[in-house]
Amino acid sequence: FIHGVMNTDNMTLSGETIDYGPCAFIDEYDPNTVFSSIDRMGRYAFANQPQIAQWNLTRLAEALLPLIDPDLDKSIQLAEENLNLFLKLYEDKFLNMMRQKLGLFGAQKGDHKLVSDLLDWMHKNNADYTNTFRHLAEQKETTHEIYKSKIFVEWNKRWRARQEQNKMPVKAALNLMEKTNPAVIPRNHNVEMVLDSAHEGNLDPLHNLLRIIKNPYKGGPHLQNYQSPPSPSQRVYQTFCGT
Template sequence: MEQYLNLSAIKLENTYATLPEAFYTKQYPSKVPSPKLVIWNNLLGEELGENLDFLKQKQGIEILAGNRIVEGTTPIAQAYAGHQFGHFTMLGDGRAVLLGEYVTGKGERFDIQLKGSGRTPYSRGGDGKAALGPMLREYIISEAMNALGIPTTRSLAVLMTGEGVVREAVLPGAILVRIAKSHIRVGTFEYANQFRNKEELKALADYTWNRHFKENQEQEQPYVSLLQEVVKRQAKLIAQWQLVGFIHGVMNTDNMAISGETIDYGPCAFMNRYDPDTVFSSIDMSGRYSYQNQPKMASWDLARFAESLLPLLADTGEEAIKIVQEEIDKFPEIYHAFWLEGMREKLGLFHLVDGDNALIEELLRIMFECHADYTNTFRDLTLGVKSSSQFADSEAFEQWYQLWQKRRENQQESLEESKALMESKNPTVIPRNESVEDALKQAVENQDYSAVESLVSLLRNPFDYSNREVFYEMPSDFSDCGYKTYCGT
C-alpha cells in the first residue's frame, strides 16, 4: 500500500500549519504492527454529521492508527511550553500528532489528533506511546463530561497497537483518536511570548481569535477582547467542574485549552465524599490542584496567559500591565457568578435573592462535617428523599432543610418547576472511581470491553430520573481515601 490514501470519504485541512513554522513540526505518526479497533464512538461519529463508518474498516483503521495518511494533509506535532506545578518548561506534543482538521457539514472545525502515536521532537526522552488503560479512561470520563453538558475534548476511537509499552510493567499499547475544537493552549501563547518574536505572537493571537471568537465581530482592542473571552470561558468551565465534583488533577498551563474545553484527562476523577481538600493525582504531593484550589489555579494559569499577551495589549508596558491586572482581577467575581447560578439551580432556585450564598455555604459545611456523598446529596434533595446517613439525621441538616423549603416556596415558580430544574442539573450518576477501575481492569487484563461500554452507556444519561434502576450508591467498602490516579506517561 502507498503511505497516502486517496479517499473521497474524508478530507482533512490543516489551517494551523499556516502559522509560522516555529509553532509546529511536520511529523508522521510511528507505524504500529497490528492495529485493532477496540472502541468506536458511534454517538460522536453521528454528531460529526457525516458517515464515518468506513473508518471502522481496514483502510480506516490504518488511518486511525497512523499507518496511512489521508492525501492532501500533512500531520504535525505542535510546539508549546507551560508551567507544570508552577515551573516553566519547554514542552510540545511529545506523544501526539495532529492528523488535520475535519470540517462538518455545518461548517464546524475539529482537530483530529492521535494520542500515543510515537516520538516527536518534543518527546524529551519519552517513548511517545500510550497504554490502553489511560486511553480508555479518557474515553469514559470525556463522554461523561459531554453528557453532563461540560465543554470537553472527546474520543472518537481507541485502538490497540499490537505492541507493549513499558511503564511500571509492560502494558498493552494504545492510540486514542481525540476530537477537539483545537489544541491551542495557554502554553502555546507562553511559548510564543518566551521564545518567538512579537509578529509570531500576533499571528498566533489572530489565528486563535478567528478560529474561536470570530462571532464577536470586530473589536477595537482585539487582544484585550481575546483575554476577556478566554477568562470568561475558563471561569464558566471551572464552575461547571466544581458543580459536579470533578477534579482535573493536573491544571498546568499546557492543559488549559484556549477554546474553553476540558483537555488532557490524566489523573482526573470525580469526588465521592464532599471534601474540599480532595486530591487524587499521584504526582500532586502538595494538593496544588485539589478540588477547592481549582478556581485559584485557573486564575493563576490565566495570569500566565495574560502575561503572554503583554506585547500586544498596549503601546507601553505600564499600560499593558494595568490591563492585565484589571482583567485577571475580574476572574473571581466572574467565576463566583457562574458557580452561584449553578448551585442555585441545583437547589431548584430560579432567581438570586439575599441569603442564597449563605444557604449554599451552610449546606456544604454540613456535608463536609457529616462526610456526605456529593452527588447523592443533591440527587436525594431532587427526589425529596432523606438518606439514612448521619448527614440527613443531623439537627443542622434539618434546620437547613426547613430554610431551603421556605426559600423554594417563596419563589414565583412552583415546586414542580423547581424539581424539574433540579432534575436537569443534578446527575443521578457520575463515573464512580470503583466502577471506572473495574471496567478498566476487565479491558486491560481480559480484553473485555463490555464493562467500559456499559458504563459509558449509563453515563450518557446522567439526568434520567425516570429509571430508578440506574441509581447506584458508592459501595460501603470503597473510599476516596488513598485512591490515586496517574498520568499514564
C-alpha cells in the first residue's frame, strides 16, 4: 500500500495510517514507487514510509513536551530516547511479518538476508509483489519463466532449507502463508475500471470487486482477471487528491 500523503493528519494515535485520496497499491515491486502527483521528490515513496512514521511521531512528541516533564531539557531527552526506539521496533515487526509470509517459524540469523535477497530479486526483475508471495504460498508448478530463473531457483533452495528448520509441520507453514499472502488485492487498474463503469451507471463491476476483496486470501480460478498485473497501458502512474 503506497500512501499518497502520509503526513501527520493521516496518522492516528492508535498507530494506523489513513489515506482517502492519492493512494494506490504496488504491482511490480519497486521500493521507490510513488503515485501522488504532488509528491515530486518521493517523500512518501514505499521505502520511506517507516521514516515518515517516525517523523510524524516526532511532531506529536513536540506537542507533548510540556506534559512529559516540567524540565524542558529532560522532557526532550525522554522523548528522544523513546523516538529512537521506533525504527528498531519497526524493523523487528517487518521481519516477523515477512517470516509469516514465507512460512518461517522462530528466528534465524540469516532471515533478514533471505528476505532482502527476495525483495532485491523482485525489484531487479520487475516481479509482481502480491503474486510472487502467493506463488510461494501455493507451491504449484508454474509456467511463468520469471520463477524459473537461476537466481530465483537458488533463492528457493535456501528458503526451503530454512523452512526445514521450522519446529512445526510443513502444513502449518503452508497454512500460515495462505493466511498472510492475499490471492487478490484491489489493483489500481481494476479500481479505475470499476470507477469508469460506475460513472456510466453500471455498478456490477463494483459489487463483484467488493465481493472478491472481502475474502482476499481465498484463491481460485475465478480470480484470474483480478490477479493479473496491469498491462503497460493500464498502469496507474499518478493519483490525485480527488481520486
